[in-house]
Amino acid sequence: MLYQALVKIHLKPGHSDPEGEMTARALKELLYPVKSVRVNKNYIILLESKSKSMAEARVEDMCKRLLANPTKDEYAIQVEKAR
Amino acid sequence: MLYQALVKIHLKPGHSDPEGEMTARALKELLYPVKSVRVNKNYIILLESKSKSMAEARVEDMCKRLLANPTKDEYAIQVEKAR
Numbered sequence: 001m002l003y004q005a006l007v008k009i010h011l012k013p014g015h016s017d018p019e020g021e022m023t024a025r026a027l028k029e030l031l032y033p034v035k036s037v038r039v040n041k042n043y044i045i046l047l048e049s050k051s052k053s054m055a056e057a058r059v060e061d062m063c064k065r066l067l068a069n070p071t072k073d074e075y076a077i078q079v080e081k082a083r
Numbered sequence: 084m085l086y087q088a089l090v091k092i093h094l095k096p097g098h099s100d101p102e103g104e105m106t107a108r109a110l111k112e113l114l115y116p117v118k119s120v121r122v123n124k125n126y127i128i129l130l131e132s133k134s135k136s137m138a139e140a141r142v143e144d145m146c147k148r149l150l151a152n153p154t155k156d157e158y159a160i161q162v163e164k165a166r
Contacts, residue, residue, distance in 0.1 A: 002118065020126075032145060039125070040124070040127065044121045047116050066109060066110060
């Protein structure tokens, strides 16, 4: 069965976000009244799995091994059957 | 008034996603049964504005000038009052 996983990666509170800070600076230079910018990344992963719970466990494992940085990132996973 | 804008950037259909392809390849090398990976980026922007509609217009403008690549990106904007 084919499943689609949405993985939302965001920084843990208190960690600096260099890309967000650069973006905020660039927007301020263009005179936009910006206070702050944060940048999050989402992965949309299509994967084969026998069940939804196995797909969730697999994607959790992918996050720990490759997608998220355990020092600074938090992640949230949503899995559904692929359409 | 302070508003928070969520800007979701994703590739137009048919455009290649090198980061997603690299991620898919890395996951396959780790023997995950992955079919494909796409990567989207979200900006969360705090900005000053007199009204929600002005904030929306400002953020639309930011997308056109800086955040999105008009050739290959599509974007969606959600604005709400900052908590």
